[in-house]
Amino acid sequence: MDARDTPEQAELRRTARQLARELGPRTVADLDDGKRIERLALAVRDAGWLELRHDGGDGGPLASGVEAAIIADALGESVADVAFAGPVLAADLARRAGVSASDGAVVAFSADLTDAAVVPGPAPATRLYAVDCATGSPNAVYVLVPEGEGYRLAHAQVDGASDGADLTRRIRPLPAEAPLVAVPHQSRLLTRADLDSWAALGLSLTSADLIGLMRGVLDLSVAYAAERRQYGVPIGSFQAVQHLLAEAHCLVEGAFSVALQASWAVDHLGPDEARTAGRVAKAYCARAARTVCETAVQVHGGMGNTWECIVHVYLRRALLSSRWFGDDGEQLRQLQRTRLGVADGPS
Amino acid sequence: MDLRDSPAEAEFRTRFRAWLAENNPGLPVSSTDDEYWARQAEWHTALYDAGFFGLSWPSRFGGHDLPPVCEVILDEELAAAGAPPRPSLGYLVQGITRHGSDAIQERFLPGLISGRERWCQGFSEPDAGSDLAALRTTATRDGDEYVINGHKIWTSYSDVADWCFLLARTDPAVPKHKGLSAFAVPMHQPGIEQRPLRMINGITTEFGQVLFDGARVAAENMIGEPGEGWRVAMTIVSHEREPGELGYVARYAKTVRELEEAVRADPGAFRSDQREAVAWAYVQAEMLRLHVRRRLSERLDGIHHGPGGSVDKLLMTWVEQTVGTAALAVAGSRAVVEPDDVALKIYLYSRAQSVMGGTSQIQKNIIATRILGLPAA
Numbered sequence: 245m246d247a248r249d250t251p252e253q254a255e256l257r258r259t260a261r262q263l264a265r266e267l268g269p270r271t272v273a274d275l276d277d278g279k280r281i282e283r284l285a286l287a288v289r290d291a292g293w294l295e296l297r298h299d300g301g302d303g304g305p306l307a308s309g310v311e312a313a314i315i316a317d318a319l320g321e322s323v324a325d326v327a328f329a330g331p332v333l334a335a336d337l338a339r340r341a342g343v344s345a346s347d348g349a350v351v352a353f354s355a356d357l358t359d360a361a362v363v364p365g366p367a368p369a370t371r372l373y374a375v376d377c378a379t380g381s382p383n384a385v386y387v388l389v390p391e392g393e394g395y396r397l398a399h400a401q402v403d404g405a406s407d408g409a410d411l412t413r414r415i416r417p418l419p420a421e422a423p424l425v426a427v428p429h430q431s432r433l434l435t436r437a438d439l440d441s442w443a444a445l446g447l448s449l450t451s452a453d454l455i456g457l458m459r460g461v462l463d464l465s466v467a468y469a470a471e472r473r474q475y476g477v478p479i480g481s482f483q484a485v486q487h488l489l490a491e492a493h494c495l496v497e498g499a500f501s502v503a504l505q506a507s508w509a510v511d512h513l514g515p516d517e518a519r520t521a522g523r524v525a526k527a528y529c530a531r532a533a534r535t536v537c538e539t540a541v542q543v544h545g546g547m548g549n550t551w552e553c554i555v556h557v558y559l560r561r562a563l564l565s566s567r568w569f570g571d572d573g574e575q576l577r578q579l580q581r582t583r584l585g586v587a588d589g590p591s
Numbered sequence: 592m593d594l595r596d597s598p599a600e601a602e603f604r605t606r607f608r609a610w611l612a613e614n615n616p617g618l619p620v621s622s623t624d625d626e627y628w629a630r631q632a633e634w635h636t637a638l639y640d641a642g643f644f645g646l647s648w649p650s651r652f653g654g655h656d657l658p659p660v661c662e663v664i665l666d667e668e669l670a671a672a673g674a675p676p677r678p679s680l681g682y683l684v685q686g687i688t689r690h691g692s693d694a695i696q697e698r699f700l701p702g703l704i705s706g707r708e709r710w711c712q713g714f715s716e717p718d719a720g721s722d723l724a725a726l727r728t729t730a731t732r733d734g735d736e737y738v739i740n741g742h743k744i745w746t747s748y749s750d751v752a753d754w755c756f757l758l759a760r761t762d763p764a765v766p767k768h769k770g771l772s773a774f775a776v777p778m779h780q781p782g783i784e785q786r787p788l789r790m791i792n793g794i795t796t797e798f799g800q801v802l803f804d805g806a807r808v809a810a811e812n813m814i815g816e817p818g819e820g821w822r823v824a825m826t827i828v829s830h831e832r833e834p835g836e837l838g839y840v841a842r843y844a845k846t847v848r849e850l851e852e853a854v855r856a857d858p859g860a861f862r863s864d865q866r867e868a869v870a871w872a873y874v875q876a877e878m879l880r881l882h883v884r885r886r887l888s889e890r891l892d893g894i895h896h897g898p899g900g901s902v903d904k905l906l907m908t909w910v911e912q913t914v915g916t917a918a919l920a921v922a923g924s925r926a927v928v929e930p931d932d933v934a935l936k937i938y939l940y941s942r943a944q945s946v947m948g949g950t951s952q953i954q955k956n957i958i959a960t961r962i963l964g965l966p967a968a
Contacts (some may be wrong), residue, residue: 245595245660246592246593246594246888247592247885248888249592278730280775310592337830443665466920466963466965470964470965477966480966482968483955483968486954486955486956486960486963487955490905490954490956490958490962491955491964493963494906494958497902497906498879501884502592503876505881515800524874524877527870527874528878564663574868576874577867579873580863580869580870581868584855584858584866584869585854585855585858586866
């Protein structure tokens with residue numbers, strides 16, 4: 245048992261952080277810099293990170309959930325405005341179904357963003373959402389179509405603008421009645437177990453993104469507290485401010501520890517155990533991230549409540565990552581079902 | 592990263608699980624009952640004699656030279672079996688190992704680890720709690736001995752201890768942090784008076800006050816150099832803040848497991864907020880278990896005696912108090928209408944965790960200034 249990064253994982257972590265820091269937005273104004281966004285997207289693609297969950301030749305992925313989480317964490321730390329988890333999750337789902345993922349494809353989610361969208365008919369009856377779409381359009385979007393005990397993949401095209409809370413990742417609605425086309429050459433039906441393992445990856449990647457966000461926004465807040473002066477001294481010398489930041493630091497450390505297990509579990513534990521590990525991590529990370537991001541807004545004071553202060557970019561992204569694959573409340577509800585024998589979840 | 596047990600770890604886990612199946616003493620959690628404390632020495636000796644205590648400590652002192660992560664494997668198995676946690680004294684081992692001479696280590700570590708000699712820690716005083724360096728107990732040289740005078744408080748297990756790891760002022764003329772020295776003081780002698788304290792949950796055997804009035808200790812029992820006491824104390828408290836040293840993962844997991852069983856027996860009898868409190872306590876306890884796995888893995892790079900213990904202490908405190916709150920929530924009115932309800936005791940005891948071993952406020956000061964690098968207040 246060894247929870248440390250291998251030398252290769254440590255190197256990947258270092259590289260990914262460096263790339264995200266160089267090419268991610270430093271200011272809110274940077275979010276409008278199309279050239280930078282393009283360079284970031286190309287760098288992520290050239291690094292091969294979007295292919296981590298492609299078939300490695302034996303049906304398994306090229307890289308494990310640990311490597312995928314390392315990159316999600318690094319991108320979150322710099323609020324990197326590039327699609328990563330969305331395309332990686334689509335590729336992972338396609339691999340499990342035995343098809344090769346279409347370039348830039350993402351998965352459609354139910355309106356609460358908790359589960360992959362399941363559509364029984366020829367077209368969805370309700371509005372669904374494609375999450376973390378790549379720039380450019382249109383995007384192919386996967387939905388699940390029930391067949392017997394399992395699911396087939398179908399896809400639709402989405403187009404149009406994104407205007408969700410997160411200023412760094414695109415959400416596109418898939419309109420009700422959008423026509424679905426069966427994905428050809430699907431060699432096997434997706435099972436419930438496949439979807440549990442896949443959801444474990446989703447829970448791990450969203451948790452990792454939250455950890456990166458927490459660390460990034462805490463670093464900004466500590467730097468601000470050391471620099472911003474009131475009463476003639478840095479506000480970071482006041483215990484009231486210090487204690488908020490110290491608590492936030494502990495939450496980041498605890499979140500990191502709990503999410504390591506979830507990222508490892510994706511490929512090393514069975515579907516149920518992996519999903520439970522993901523639920524535990526997500527419940528902790530979602531609660532922690534809310535507190536840490538709110539602390540960051542508070543420590544930035546009046547500036548923290550302006551659009552031009554980048555802190556809200558972290559908070560907004562955390563809101564999406566918390567909700568995607570289920571927030572803390574949802575995870576606790578599911579843990580009650582599986583661990584406490586609460587049949588249909590609490591009322 | 593590989594979170595699987597290695598073959599050696601799996602073998603250890605299997606062996607311990609088999610032993611535990613036959614030897615679980617079925618004691619209550621330490622926080623709820625005087626019986627736990629009365630029989631703790633027996634449990635320590637049983638673990639030690641079977642080769643399951645001091646796993647990662649040097650074999651020449653009675654340990655087993657196993658990788659540090661074996662300690663958390665032990666905790667996980669104790670929790671799974673609903674067995675009591677391992678005795679918490681790793682921080683004293685760390686203090687003696689880091690600061691004691693070879694002679695001190697050889698004299699004291701074997702008895703400490705085997706449980707044949709029992710220890711308490713004499714640091715806090717009525718007027719020196721968070722401001723530990725303000726302590727006033729004196730140790731005055733007299734030939735080959737020091738003479739001890741002073742008043743220690745909140746001293747755990749003082750009434751059953753053979754030795755006290757005492758912090759006392761040996762030089763009143765220098766600044767307060769520089770005049771302290773550490774000693775191994777024999778507790779069975781005239782000049783030492785025990786005054787038990789009753790905790791808020793009614794436990795009487797856990798901690799007390801100790802009055803030193805002309806007690807004596809051999810000069811050779813000094814741990815570290817004269818004036819090194821503050822550094823010795825900081826080593827000890829930094830490790831006293833680590834759940835991996837304390838074995839508390841097992842304590843929390845045992846309580847959470849019992850709460851889950853209570854709800855599972857009749858889920859409909861509990862409101863959704865009560866059930867959610869249990870689910871959240873499970874998440875918190877799991878976080879700490881995984882955090883300890885990470886910290887003990889990091890020890891493969893060498894033991895670090897730094898401010899990281901303060902982070903662990905705060906995380907541990909939040910877990911203990913979350914578990915305590917969940918116990919109170921599940922108990923409902925039982926906790927207030929029945930005498931000495933177990934859930935009430937768990938809850939009340941959990942309030943001490945944000946004070947003992949350094950208050951949460953002190954931990955936050957340490958994290959802010961020494962980890963985050965913020966300017967001192």
